[in-house]
Amino acid sequence: MSLAHGRHYLAIPGPSVMPDRVLQAMHRAAPNIYTGELVEMVHGLVPDLKAVARTSHDVAMYISNGHGAWEAALTNTLSRGDKILVLGTGRFCIGWGDMATALGVETQVIDFGLTSDIEMAQVAEALAADTEHRIKAVLAVQVDTSTSVKNDILALRQTLDAAGHPALLCSDNIACLGCDAFFMDEWGVDLMVTGSQKGLMTPPGMSFVYFSDKADRARDQADLVTPYWDWRPRVEPEIFYRYFCGTAPTHHLYGLRVALDMILKEEGLENVWSRHATLARAIWAAFDTWGQGGELKLNIAERETRSHSVTTVDMGGGNGARLRDWMIAEAGITLGVPLGMDDRPEDFFRIGHMGHVNAQMVLGVLGSIEAGMKALQIPHDPGGLGAAVEVISGSGGLTA
Numbered sequence: 001m002s003l004a005h006g007r008h009y010l011a012i013p014g015p016s017v018m019p020d021r022v023l024q025a026m027h028r029a030a031p032n033i034y035t036g037e038l039v040e041m042v043h044g045l046v047p048d049l050k051a052v053a054r055t056s057h058d059v060a061m062y063i064s065n066g067h068g069a070w071e072a073a074l075t076n077t078l079s080r081g082d083k084i085l086v087l088g089t090g091r092f093c094i095g096w097g098d099m100a101t102a103l104g105v106e107t108q109v110i111d112f113g114l115t116s117d118i119e120m121a122q123v124a125e126a127l128a129a130d131t132e133h134r135i136k137a138v139l140a141v142q143v144d145t146s147t148s149v150k151n152d153i154l155a156l157r158q159t160l161d162a163a164g165h166p167a168l169l170c171s172d173n174i175a176c177l178g179c180d181a182f183f184m185d186e187w188g189v190d191l192m193v194t195g196s197q198k199g200l201m202t203p204p205g206m207s208f209v210y211f212s213d214k215a216d217r218a219r220d221q222a223d224l225v226t227p228y229w230d231w232r233p234r235v236e237p238e239i240f241y242r243y244f245c246g247t248a249p250t251h252h253l254y255g256l257r258v259a260l261d262m263i264l265k266e267e268g269l270e271n272v273w274s275r276h277a278t279l280a281r282a283i284w285a286a287f288d289t290w291g292q293g294g295e296l297k298l299n300i301a302e303r304e305t306r307s308h309s310v311t312t313v314d315m316g317g318g319n320g321a322r323l324r325d326w327m328i329a330e331a332g333i334t335l336g337v338p339l340g341m342d343d344r345p346e347d348f349f350r351i352g353h354m355g356h357v358n359a360q361m362v363l364g365v366l367g368s369i370e371a372g373m374k375a376l377q378i379p380h381d382p383g384g385l386g387a388a389v390e391v392i393s394g395s396g397g398l399t400a
């Protein structure tokens, strides 16, 4: 006998749970890609994509996953031999930097480790040392999906400004756009990359590169630009076919249209951010309570630097893998495997809580985790689920 039969819940940090309505919108015959409904629909998508990033700058759409957006960002702004500064707070920014190295770009990496956000003093020091302004771009992630840390992108802007440094500020928001608050223009971000399959609740396969006028001027100098990844023809193209440098990702576009309506028109972006914040606080309340006495803890200690879209848990004692297996077999929930925790991967798991996630889903995950810890005799303090209920009910837990 297993209690896992019933609707399975994939609680990994991307691809995230897709709304049935998004999937249904994709279930249709191929549309005409030259004129008509699809063409009109895509013209309308662009302002909404800008709205979720709070920007009036340009956005280029790609048929790719997030790695494609990384490469587009680098090749449109850099030349071989250019230098960039990579701010590592987990696997993802390091991976983006590795891609730059492979393209022939010189990378200076500051690695802040697996449990910390970017320390601005160290960035300021590196910028001050670059008296000739050889650093052309600074790469950071707002949320690193491996560690579940959230970086302060506005503080990074202020650090660049205080140093009087002209490098482009480039942010990877693949894990958190539409989950954590982000203001591209207000925060002075020059370039931002994101993908369809996390906060945007659409299947993997589309990515987006947002770029400021300053980043677009860098495009004029960049010798890494290639015809396919070039962002210029993808922005307000003369003919629709050029939006995607070929056939459009027709069905993804129908799904994305519904997802953006759900975010912007039905719920409202600020409400979406608040929902993610409260659900994240419920998860933190549970683990902070369960872990009061023992080994079990959230990977990121500081609340201000915890992501609202993904949570990395350190169970200790090889219990991350045991619990993950139990959850699949006995509760019908798949938790995320760890990424980058190479010295003791068995201790960790990740919970994806991005996009189409609500109170009952989070309480279901947390209640099942509590049951799993009991079943497997994993030491934990009592009361975690109750602490989450306090947050969800709003009875004082919201500020706790």
Ligand SMILES: *Cc1c(COP(=O)(O)O)cnc(C)c1O
Residues within 6 Å of the ligand: 014, 065, 066, 067, 068, 092, 141, 143, 144, 145, 172, 173, 174, 175, 195, 204
């Ligand atoms: C998921 C993710 C990526 C990679 O996206 P893919 O679609 O898997 O290529 C990059 N950066 C961050 C922060 C992510 O969460």
